[in-house]
Amino acid sequence: MNTxxxxxxxxxxxxxxxxxxxxxxxxxxxxxxxxxxxxxMEDEIxxxxxxxxxxxxxxxxxxxxxxxxxVPIGLALAAITLLLLTKKPVQENSVSIPQISQEExxxxxxxxxxxxxxxxxSYFSATPEQANLTExxxxxxxxxxxxxxxxxxxxLIMNEL
Amino acid sequence: MSEYSDxxxxxxxxxxxxxxxxxxxxxxxxxxxxxxxxxxxxVDHEDTDDVVQNCFIKAWDxxxxxxxxxxxxxxxxxxxxNEALSFLKKKKRRFFLPIHDVESELSNLIDTDPLYSGDExxxxxxxxxxxxxxxxxxxxxxxxxxxxxxEDMSAILGVTVGALKASYHHAVKKIEQELSED
Numbered sequence: 001m002n003t004x005x006x007x008x009x010x011x012x013x014x015x016x017x018x019x020x021x022x023x024x025x026x027x028x029x030x031x032x033x034x035x036x037x038x039x040x041m042e043d044e045i046x047x048x049x050x051x052x053x054x055x056x057x058x059x060x061x062x063x064x065x066x067x068x069x070x071v072p073i074g075l076a077l078a079a080i081t082l083l084l085l086t087k088k089p090v091q092e093n094s095v096s097i098p099q100i101s102q103e104e105x106x107x108x109x110x111x112x113x114x115x116x117x118x119x120x121x122s123y124f125s126a127t128p129e130q131a132n133l134t135e136x137x138x139x140x141x142x143x144x145x146x147x148x149x150x151x152x153x154x155x156l157i158m159n160e161l
Numbered sequence: 162m163s164e165y166s167d168x169x170x171x172x173x174x175x176x177x178x179x180x181x182x183x184x185x186x187x188x189x190x191x192x193x194x195x196x197x198x199x200x201x202x203x204v205d206h207e208d209t210d211d212v213v214q215n216c217f218i219k220a221w222d223x224x225x226x227x228x229x230x231x232x233x234x235x236x237x238x239x240x241x242x243n244e245a246l247s248f249l250k251k252k253k254r255r256f257f258l259p260i261h262d263v264e265s266e267l268s269n270l271i272d273t274d275p276l277y278s279g280d281e282x283x284x285x286x287x288x289x290x291x292x293x294x295x296x297x298x299x300x301x302x303x304x305x306x307x308x309x310x311x312e313d314m315s316a317i318l319g320v321t322v323g324a325l326k327a328s329y330h331h332a333v334k335k336i337e338q339e340l341s342e343d
Contacts, residue, residue, distance in 0.1 A: 014304075014330070015330045015333045018337050020282065020337075021337065024282060025305065027280075027283055030280075030287060031200050031206075031276065031277060031278075032278050033196070033276065038193060038196070041192050041213075042189065045188065045214050045221075046181070049221050052218065
């Protein structure tokens with residue numbers, strides 16, 4: 001257990017780095033970027049800024065195109081389709097529309113995070129007192145938490161996608 | 162490139178005719194620092210590219226409301242830090258990956274990524290860093306690689322200087338332990 005003196009020592013000075021850590025520090029960056037990446041970055045960001053409001057749909061579509069998203073979604077949709085096709089009706093004459101809650105969607109793996117811009121828009125429209133934005137209000141997590149805390153209808157936002 | 166002060170950049174950004182000039186200057190000045198800060202957290206270039214772009218788009222959207230209470234650099238790092246942590250959180254939630262699997266995934270990426278060129282000892286360090294808890298990893302990266310002042314880190318992460326020093330101390334000890342076992 002740390003004593004008060006130990007804690008004070010920790011706070012007073014940085015730990016001495018081992019010779020290994022000291023030597024690695026001066027080596028070149030181990031992560032690389034594609035050639036010309038930084039030079040193109042500004043143009044790409046400015047293009048995205050200019051087109052972002054026009055095409056929220058494309059942003060979602062681009063995410064869906066990524067294999068780590070599209071493969072699980074495809075598998076989950078196939079599983080749900082199979083489940084629905086093999087499910088026997090409870091009553092012969094009743095017509096039921098399958099109700100899938102957001103929790104079930106998450107459990108089935110096809111849940112897609114809401115578009116952050118739409119979520120933020122909802123947050124700001126629900127909180128007119130935030131009209132004069134502070135930098136703290138920029139963060140997605142706070143907006144997300146606010147919507148959850150206030151039980152806002154996320155389906156409405158999802159329908160806009 | 163002309164060196165504008167933060168105040169000058171904010172003034173330029175507030176005028177329609179110089180808005181793009183101001184924002185381009187900010188991007189050129191901070192793009193690499195922000196990128197490497199995020200890349201060391203996410204490892205994957207494509208993920209990092211997404212997060213960095215989102216970070217600058219948020220900066221564009223909200224720079225008008227930025228009051229200049231902190232430096233633009235601090236503010237951008239703060240957005241980038243939150244975006245990176247939020248991305249990792251969403252990644253775990255989306256794919257139901259336990260922490261261990263996320264570590265394994267990032268660690269495997271170091272072995273297979275064509276955009277990784279570290280030698281064996283560097284690879285061991287990068288893998289040891291991945292094993293740290295996310296916030297501790299961020300603290301370690303900011304101090305060890307970026308040689309950032311604790312006061313700046315405190316403004317970015319909203320953690321006291323004392324807690325940051327303790328966090329860095331523990332991170333260094335864990336990493337040295339890992340490296341000595343390899």
